[in-house]
Amino acid sequence: MTGKNMIALQDISVQFKQRNESIQAVQHVDLTIAKGDIYGIIGYSGAGKSTLVRVINLLQKPSSGKVIFGTQDLGQLDAAGLRKARRKIGMIFQHFNLMKSRTVLGNVEYPLLGLKITKEARQQKALKLLELVGLKEYAAAYPKQLSGGQKQRVAIARALANDPEVLISDEATSALDPKTTKSILALLRQVNQKLGITIVLITHEMQVISSICHNVAVMDAGKIIERGPVTKIFARPQQKLTADFVETATNVKEALTRILKQNSVSERKLLIYLKFIGNTAQESIISSISRDFNLDINILFANIDQIDGVNIGYLIADFIGARSVILTVTEKLKAAGIAVKILDNAEGQVQL
Numbered sequence: 001m002t003g004k005n006m007i008a009l010q011d012i013s014v015q016f017k018q019r020n021e022s023i024q025a026v027q028h029v030d031l032t033i034a035k036g037d038i039y040g041i042i043g044y045s046g047a048g049k050s051t052l053v054r055v056i057n058l059l060q061k062p063s064s065g066k067v068i069f070g071t072q073d074l075g076q077l078d079a080a081g082l083r084k085a086r087r088k089i090g091m092i093f094q095h096f097n098l099m100k101s102r103t104v105l106g107n108v109e110y111p112l113l114g115l116k117i118t119k120e121a122r123q124q125k126a127l128k129l130l131e132l133v134g135l136k137e138y139a140a141a142y143p144k145q146l147s148g149g150q151k152q153r154v155a156i157a158r159a160l161a162n163d164p165e166v167l168i169s170d171e172a173t174s175a176l177d178p179k180t181t182k183s184i185l186a187l188l189r190q191v192n193q194k195l196g197i198t199i200v201l202i203t204h205e206m207q208v209i210s211s212i213c214h215n216v217a218v219m220d221a222g223k224i225i226e227r228g229p230v231t232k233i234f235a236r237p238q239q240k241l242t243a244d245f246v247e248t249a250t251n252v253k254e255a256l257t258r259i260l261k262q263n264s265v266s267e268r269k270l271l272i273y274l275k276f277i278g279n280t281a282q283e284s285i286i287s288s289i290s291r292d293f294n295l296d297i298n299i300l301f302a303n304i305d306q307i308d309g310v311n312i313g314y315l316i317a318d319f320i321g322a323r324s325v326i327l328t329v330t331e332k333l334k335a336a337g338i339a340v341k342i343l344d345n346a347e348g349q350v351q352l
């Protein structure tokens with residue numbers, strides 16, 4: 001990563017008017033994406049993600065705010081200048097948007113048709129891109145002969161035809177099964193690393209974010225409510241919605257539901273959620289502290305994920321002993337850099 005800005009959205013708002021109603025799809029969003037980054041935008045349906053990324057290439061004109069692409073203010077460009085800038089921004093979608101009547105090669109060639117290059121050069125370029133996405137032998141096939149994953153590969157090749165600097169992926173894996181999703185995400189990572197293309201990726205699945213993104217923004221009701229490096233967001237989500245996305249992706253939420261069904265309440269026991277970040281030594285701290293304080297720790301769930309190269313461990317356990325001792329121990333764990341949450345399940349109501 002060079003540290004240079006690729007995209008800067010400045011105080012972007014988008015309003016839609018429907019009959020007498022006005023919808024604030026995006027509200028005062030500032031977003032800076034560095035060159036070479038893979039930046040994820042997550043949110044539930046209707047949060048404003050698609051509208052926001054369509055602003056990046058001015059497919060959607062903002063009601064107010066500025067879009068800076070590299071060093072250019074896109075709002076200041078004339079039609080020809082904007083067309084040229086847009087070629088530097090490729091896009092892929094959930095439903096691939098391939099042309100049924102054209103072959104795979106014809107689809108990849110399509111963005112190059114208006115350019116002053118020979119037919120041969122155009123085809124060479126398209127074939128090279130098909131090779132990159134692993135589908136050279138399908139050049140003469142038609143989209144209906146391909147699986148969903150293969151269609152998305154063709155769409156990626158087509159999006160790369162104009163040598164873009166940015167690739168926007170709008171729910172590109174949402175229609176695919178988990179295995180195919182993995183292979184498409186691996187291809188996107190390769191596109192980022194080999195070609196140095198900045199990727200902006202929209203999704204409603206935190207697993208997609210944790211698989212390939214370095215940074216993430218969480219959107220809710222048209223606003224970015226939290227943002228930062230993916231490891232930081234996974235380790236210490238600040239907003240309830242962010243925590244919800246994170247704990248679903250890490251299976252902690254599911255595990256907790258199961259545990260709460262089976263767990264009995266007792267005066268001498270507290271249900272505790274621990275998160276270790278990037279440091280396996282933290283795990284041995286638990287056993288040494290429990291030994292020092294003569295506290296029983298009954299582990300009910302444990303998992304470890306690698307997120308953007310950093311290990312994050314999750315543990316749900318019953319701490320059994322005198323309450324004052326348990327609270328002293330939790331303070332010691334916090335001091336050792338472990339995130340600690342006491343899950344008060346008195347009424348079966350637990351907030352992660």
Ligand SMILES: Nc1ncnc2c1ncn2[C@@H]1O[C@H](COP(=O)(O)OP(=O)(O)OP(=O)(O)O)[C@@H](O)[C@H]1O
Nearest residue numbers: 016018023025043044045046047048049050051052
């Ligand atoms: N062209 C439009 N005209 C009117 N309202 C729109 C238009 N496009 C989007 N909206 C509204 O703006 C809000 C944000 O929509 P948007 O598609 O950006 O959300 P999203 O987070 O991408 O959700 P999804 O994943 O379902 O597409 C929604 O309330 C939507 O109904």
